[in-house]
Amino acid sequence: MDFEAVVIGSSAGGLKALKTIILGLDKTFSIPIIVVQHMSPHSDSFMSRYFNQLSHLQVKEADEREPVRPSHMYLAPPNYHLLVEEDKTLSLSVEEKVNYARPSIDVLFESAAFAWGSRLIGIVLTGANNDGATGLKKITQAGGLAIIQSPETAEVPIMPISAIDNCPDAIVLKLEDIPLFLNKL
Amino acid sequence: METPLNKDYNATNLTQNIEIELLIEAIYKRYGYDFRNYNKAHLKRRILFRTAALGLNSISELQHKVLHENDFFDLILKDFSINVTEMFRDPGFYATLRREVLPMLRTYPYVKIWLAGCSTGEEVYSFAIMIKEEGLYERTQIYATDFNPISLETARKGIYPISRIKDYTANYQMSEGKQSFSDYYVAHYESVIFNQDLRKNVVFAEHNLVTDSVFAEVHMVICRNVLIYFNKDLQNKVVRLFSESLVKGGFLGLGSKENLMFTDVVEQFTVVDGKEKIYKKKII
Numbered sequence: 001m002d003f004e005a006v007v008i009g010s011s012a013g014g015l016k017a018l019k020t021i022i023l024g025l026d027k028t029f030s031i032p033i034i035v036v037q038h039m040s041p042h043s044d045s046f047m048s049r050y051f052n053q054l055s056h057l058q059v060k061e062a063d064e065r066e067p068v069r070p071s072h073m074y075l076a077p078p079n080y081h082l083l084v085e086e087d088k089t090l091s092l093s094v095e096e097k098v099n100y101a102r103p104s105i106d107v108l109f110e111s112a113a114f115a116w117g118s119r120l121i122g123i124v125l126t127g128a129n130n131d132g133a134t135g136l137k138k139i140t141q142a143g144g145l146a147i148i149q150s151p152e153t154a155e156v157p158i159m160p161i162s163a164i165d166n167c168p169d170a171i172v173l174k175l176e177d178i179p180l181f182l183n184k185l
Numbered sequence: 186m187e188t189p190l191n192k193d194y195n196a197t198n199l200t201q202n203i204e205i206e207l208l209i210e211a212i213y214k215r216y217g218y219d220f221r222n223y224n225k226a227h228l229k230r231r232i233l234f235r236t237a238a239l240g241l242n243s244i245s246e247l248q249h250k251v252l253h254e255n256d257f258f259d260l261i262l263k264d265f266s267i268n269v270t271e272m273f274r275d276p277g278f279y280a281t282l283r284r285e286v287l288p289m290l291r292t293y294p295y296v297k298i299w300l301a302g303c304s305t306g307e308e309v310y311s312f313a314i315m316i317k318e319e320g321l322y323e324r325t326q327i328y329a330t331d332f333n334p335i336s337l338e339t340a341r342k343g344i345y346p347i348s349r350i351k352d353y354t355a356n357y358q359m360s361e362g363k364q365s366f367s368d369y370y371v372a373h374y375e376s377v378i379f380n381q382d383l384r385k386n387v388v389f390a391e392h393n394l395v396t397d398s399v400f401a402e403v404h405m406v407i408c409r410n411v412l413i414y415f416n417k418d419l420q421n422k423v424v425r426l427f428s429e430s431l432v433k434g435g436f437l438g439l440g441s442k443e444n445l446m447f448t449d450v451v452e453q454f455t456v457v458d459g460k461e462k463i464y465k466k467k468i469i
């Protein structure tokens with residue numbers, strides 16, 4: 001099965017969890033990764049610069065109208081929703097918060113499911129709310145693959161637990177096993 | 186790999202995309218609003234949300250209502266507009282205007298500013314306050330336009346929920362505001378009403394960036410968080426309209442994630458502040 005993209009949603013504790021995943025990926029891993037990490041609307045672009053130094057992937061804040069390319073990791077900019085168009089370009093929106101969040105994981109996941117269907121992997125990581133649960137379900141309905149960080153390995157288990165409730169078929173993995181799983185694709 | 190489940194999903198998705206195209210065509214033909222070059226992912230999200238919220242079985246049913254119920258289109262226009270806005274949004278943008286741009290505008294005997302896509306007016310009152318504090322208000326004319334008449338109605342009133350004032354005050358202070366923010370409004374129960382004299386030099390008008398032509402010749406165009414909803418072709422068309430509207434040496438300010446660099450008019454402008462997306466139209 002050829003996957004064409006990975007979407008990841010994380011919230012409280014996400015910076016550390018994302019770092020573990022990034023550092024665990026093989027240097028040959030080149031499937032594009034798109035991330036929504038909840039953060040304050042006034043954050044700067046520290047996270048993309050930091051991850052870019054750590055990773056062999058080109059890590060950047062998503063720009064509107066940008067085509068999704070291999071070997072790239074895109075982060076949703078603070079205070080904007082990030083969406084994937086069906087022509088596989090990225091777009092941004094300032095619409096109301098969804099699940100009290102902007103960027104919202106559900107918004108990214110739902111649009112990515114439309115764009116990639118069964119060729120998409122969705123991953124829900126640590127967090128203190130239930131953003132991502134609905135979006136992950138949409139990914140599985142489209143035939144895509146759902147992965148959830150095991151609540152025991154999550155700094156805050158609420159988001160993984162609510163994702164598991166909503167998507168009982170999802171694969172639940174320990175944090176450090178997620179990059180290993182991705183490496184084997 | 187197509188599983189049976191996934192095959193159904195693909196068929197539904199294809200059908201929905203066809204229905205969306207038809208709906209957008211119907212809206213254009215019936216009401217003249219042209220969404221054909223808007224980003225699809227966002228429109229689809231809004232359409233599916235409305236279809237579900239009304240308990241309709243398909244987007245075709247939504248289209249039926251749009252075509253046959255006159256007032257129903259107002260709701261769809263609101264869904265598509267995304268009128269989310271705030272006062273002094275991105276305070277650094279305003280601070281940069283105060284420091285870098287307004288001193289230059291001060292050299293003109295009168296100044297015309299076009300706020301395109303002004304939504305419910307929070308941006309308009311922010312500009313009026315800033316320009317007043319910078320000593321320009323008496324010789325400034327502000328044109329505040331949007332394609333949504335209902336948003337403009339709110340903008341004209343200048344009444345906003347009091348619950349937002351804490352954030353707005355913080356934004357105002359970060360934007361290097363020079364006074365006490367509470368000087369500009371009076372609180373009334375759950376609302377605040379902005380001072381009448383802030384609108385003295387403002388003209389509110391309906392204007393559609395996609396289908397209407399140059400609004401007026403101006404010294405500054407501000408259009409924030411509108412271009413993000415347009416595809417490349419439409420972005421090009423609209424920034425050309427802005428360039429045609431500006432006097433030589435005039436200024437253009439976009440939203441923090443919008444960029445002139447990838448458009449057709451890039452050579453007609455210089456960058457005043459790359460981070461805040463402020464540009465200046467070249468003299469020659």
Ligand SMILES: C[S@@+](CC[C@H](N)C(=O)[O-])C[C@H]1O[C@@H](n2cnc3c(N)ncnc32)[C@H](O)[C@@H]1O
Pocket residue numbers: 094266267268269270271274301302303304305308330331332333336392393394395396408409410411440
């Ligand atoms: C997200 S709001 C931005 C408001 C404000 N400029 C800001 O940045 O806070 C987008 C606004 O653009 C308006 N808009 C969208 N398409 C338009 C068009 N074709 N012509 C004029 N206004 C448009 C919408 O009605 C909405 O009020």
